[in-house]
Amino acid sequence: MNRWCGKVAAVTGASAGIGAAIARSLVQKGMIVVGLARRKEKMEKELECVKDKGTFIARKLDITDECAIIHTFEWIKKEFGGVNVLVNNAGIAIPGQILDVETAIWKQTIDVNVLGTLRCTREAVKILKETCEEGHIININSVLGHRIPRTGNAFPLNVYPSTKFAITALTQTLEDELRGSRIKISSISPGLVKTEIFDFDKDVSGWPYLESEDIADAVVYALGTHPRVQLSDIMIRPVGEAF
Template identity: 40%
Template sequence: MKQKVPMHQKTTVKTFELKGEIAVVTGASSGIGAAIAKHLSDLGMKVILLARRLERLKALCQELNQYQANQEQAIAYQLDLRNTDDIEKLFAEIYERFGPIRVLVNNAGLGHFSPLSTGKTEDWRETLEVNILAPSVCTREAIQHMRKHDDWGQIVHISSMSAHRVPQGSGMYSASKFALRSLTEGLRKELRELGSEIRVGSISPGFVETEFAAHFHRSEEKANEIYTQYRVLDPNDIANALVYLLTQPAHVQVHDLLIRPTAQEN
């Protein structure tokens, strides 16, 4: 006999209303994070911007707030993600002042061209602290907020194509992004066990024109070479993908979006 499917399972499409909810974006002082902050603000979210360069964050806040009736639509906090005590304190302050975080974008990240046979320990430590430890602590703190308030929300890790293959000289950076993949899947499993409606996903970009390459190679010239070899991605291309991921109905969880410039081979 054909099994009867309850009507609600076939027809109900639940969506999450993000307008007025709180989003936290790490590394919002440049590149992909700044573009993401703008897109979240366009969705009507209250956006909390985190990074070390406070002047940059304040300028972005001013830009975002000028179009809003609410002059506190975007708010800046200075934070060095290498200091995990400060992360905990700041997330507690955000909760007290604004309420629960609903969307967390773990975007801040960096790498160094640093071969495993000759690289500097300090470069590796910074990569692992900012790319793995910090997003883990931010995620744990944000999830506490979400769980206490109706148990829904979204964690997004900005990962990399380097979570899927290992470019030469990028062993430690790739290791950090492979780890982020593990954190995404590990959290997804935990949330299933809890029966939570919190979703977790990641976006894995190829070359995007930002300050990343100049930092990675410690050379503006090398960065320029990379970004002019062909049409690379724009930070807005990644922000658009984030909006797609966030605005899916509640029963749709996007795990990882791999996005390369069309011309990128590796």
């Protein structure tokens, strides 16, 4: 991990949950972390207690806005000279049955979870290829990107697992495209994590869960692997998770 000290990481969805924990960990490891989310003030508040050798900069960004993404990554390059690590963490889950919800809900989920990841990855890789620096793209996937629990409609997951299966596929496709470069790509697939994304009083009440810091630990581990190591996917689940 020491080799990333003083290097630049962009973390999407750093205003809450897993993204905020990842941003905190990377700052503690000495990285310059640019947090990207729509709620800039919340990002600043989430990170205000981190007093360590790294730096945190909050930047407002909606990852469904392609022009804003291009502009943001140009700004990162101008301000910090490049970007080494991108953590594609921002994501949404809108519960419902696929056949019952409006097309707009399908589109919104795919736009954030899949297209947002693709757009940010393309801009980060463009910079990495210009600067010829070592890079690592980490996609926050899900166990639902590998298999679908049969809950008998108790917890209707809508198109969320479909978007995460897309993350599995695009991570593997990009690994192939990036062969021969100094850029690694990995997916981290958590089981249930206690954040705002699911309703812990209703939908998943009583289920075993992880804390966001458990996922941040996995990101630090992935980054710390030797340059020769291609870490394709880490699946990390709470003990006792049923599916």
